[in-house]
Amino acid sequence: MLTLSTRKSRRQPAPKSPQKSPGRLTLSPLQLTPKKRLSRSIPSSPLGLSPVRLSPGKKAVTCKGRKLGVAAVNTSRHKAVCEVLHTSVPEHLSCRQRQTNDIKEFISECLSQSCAGSMYISGAPGTGKTACLQKVLADPEIEDIQQVWVNCMSLKSTGAIYSHLVSKISGKRGNTKERDAVKTLEKKLTSSGEMILVVLDEIDHLEGKNQNILYTIFEWPMLKNSRLVLIGIANALDLTDRLLPRLTAHVQMKPTLLHFPSYSKQDIAQIIYSRLDMVEGSEEVIAPAAVHLLAGKVAAVAGDARKALAVCRRAVEVVERKVRRQLLINLDENVDVNSPRKTTSGVVGPAVILQVFNEVYENVVVQQCQSGVADSFPIHQKLALCSLLLLMKHGWSKEAPMGKLHEIYSRVCRGRHVVPVTQSEFCSVMEMVQARGIIAIKNNRESRLSKLSLMLDEQELVCAMQDKELLADILRDATFARK
Incomplete structure (x- = not known):
């Protein structure tokens, strides 16, 4: 039986509550009961004690933390693929170079000539409207001007847009009355100073009786000495023609129109591959056949790139969980991880893509x-x-x-x-x-x-x-x- 002895310092008495070193948990052997001391496996003891050896007939008990660590290492590539498939704006936007150049050219022309202007961007959800505009506004040449981005869907009412713009542009609390807020904005936009870029996302939510709010906003760039560059974003292609016919009657008041078409099958496949290229060995996670199947399915439904990325990421997560579960079972049964009979394929195939796609797109009402x-x-x-x-x-x-x-x-x-x-x-x-x-x-x-x-x-x-x-x-x- 092993006995442990502790030496007390002759000069300094032992402290009653010993301090713990940061980042490490230290326990004295005397604080452990004999039962706990025998159940612990010590790989290397600082006191020179040899680890407890088990009899040949018993299996070694695998630490839970070690099992989870092994599973995390074997699925690390799946996690990396899930991260790059996120719907955030990437460094390079695929299949939208022409639209990006058009937006940048419009803003640059307004800034270089110090003239006001308006643009209306339309397109179905997930076609890259907001992503392209955010990419352009992050350009160092445009970052210097004052930028105001408003999502009209978040406003409490349509009339609240005026006071919201006052607080965003001037930095002061907006007036409660709409008439006073409009006067303040018009005075601010026509005074001397640098150009102001205002982006109104989901601008169709400002639709109201007689469209007075939309008319007022789109007429601001036409005011004398106006320094407003207005960009509106919505889904409807014919919003200006249908809701704002008076703007189309005057050439100077008509905004520049830019439409984002839905992504094709080739576009969606290229977008997914551009994300997968960021991870080395991603072809071992998602099969090319699965990518092309997903691209064709999404393009046939709506051409929404965000939905395609979401389905692809969800499919990778499904396969990752299967791989982790099988690895943990193998470790519990003390089976070789590389055994061909006890492993799960970590590749996302067409079957998994089809399963996740149906879960995302199929409607319960239609199925019933x-x-x-x-x-x-x-x-x-x-x-x-x-x-x-x-x-x-x-x-x-x-x-x-x-x-x-x-x-x-x-x-x-x-x-x-x-x-x-x-x-x-x-x-x-x-x-x-x-x-x-x-x-x-x-x-x-x-x-x-x-x-x-x-x-x-x-x-x-x-x-x-x-x-x-x-x-x-x-x-x-x-x-x-x-x-």
């Missing part, structure tokens, strides 16, 4: 309708959905006001000899549709101003409603959608 589980929609819900799709197909943006939708719905009902429900009852009907996961409602204090957006495309909506004839009949009659 295809399996015959979903109940048939009540007539008023069907007519409301047809009216919403009718608005989307005839000039309205991705979101429709509740009041306007009820107006179109009432016309559709009268055209089919159905008594429409009241405004309050209509809100309840749309809430029931929202519970099915078909639409999204952005509530407002006034129910008529609440915004509705459709979460399904036309084919999915037809499948969910199970009434193709009704939908086609309503969509053919464009008179219902007249404003």
Whole structure:
């Protein structure tokens, strides 16, 4: 039996509470019970004690920390791939060089000539609008001017944009009254000084009655001695023509238009490969066949690069968990890590990509309708959905006001000899549709101003409603959608 002895200093008494050295936990052997001392495995003792040896018939107990460390080392490449597949803006943007040059040329021309101007950037979600603009604004030649970036979706109301811009541009708290805030902004923008660049992301959320706010903002660059460079971003291609017809009537007031088309299959594959090239040996993590399958699937649905990166990253995470789980099982069973019968392939193949893609894109409502589980929609819900799709197909943006939708719905009902429900009852009907996961409602204090957006495309909506004839009949009659 081993005995441990401690020597007490003759000059200084032993401290009652010994201090711990930073970063290391030191325990005296006398503080351990005999049971704990025998259960510990000491690889190298500072006192020269040899480690406890186990009998040949017993398996060595593997430390949990060591097992996790081995698993982390074997999946480190998967983690590196997940990091580069993040949707943040990379150093180099693929397939958007022309759009980037157009934005940079527009801003540089305004700055060099000290003249105000406006630009409207359109494109579907995930087509690189915000990423390209952020890349251009990070250029050292443009960083020197005052930049103001506002996401209009985050504003409490459309009229709050004025006071928000006052606080951003002047650094002071904006006036509470809209009229005073507009006067302050116009005085600031027409006074002497450097150029001011204002970016309004999701500018379509400023849409309101008579479009007074949008007209006011786009007319600021045309003021005498204005030093404003305005850039608006939204999804709708025809926002200026549809909502701001007065701007197109005057050549000087018409903003420069720049459209971002959806990414093609080749574009999405190139974007993914440009990220994977940052990690050495990434071809051992994602198979080329999986990349091309994912690119084709996403391009056929929407051409959204962010969704493609998200699906790819999710697939890598799924495979990484399988690899870690198998490695831990092998270590518990004391099996050789390199054994071919006890290893899991760490490569993301087409099957995993297809599984994750279906999880991300397939809608529960559509799956239920295809399996015959979903109940048939009540007539008023069907007519409301047809009216919403009718608005989307005839000039309205991705979101429709509740009041306007009820107006179109009432016309559709009268055209089919159905008594429409009241405004309050209509809100309840749309809430029931929202519970099915078909639409999204952005509530407002006034129910008529609440915004509705459709979460399904036309084919999915037809499948969910199970009434193709009704939908086609309503969509053919464009008179219902007249404003």
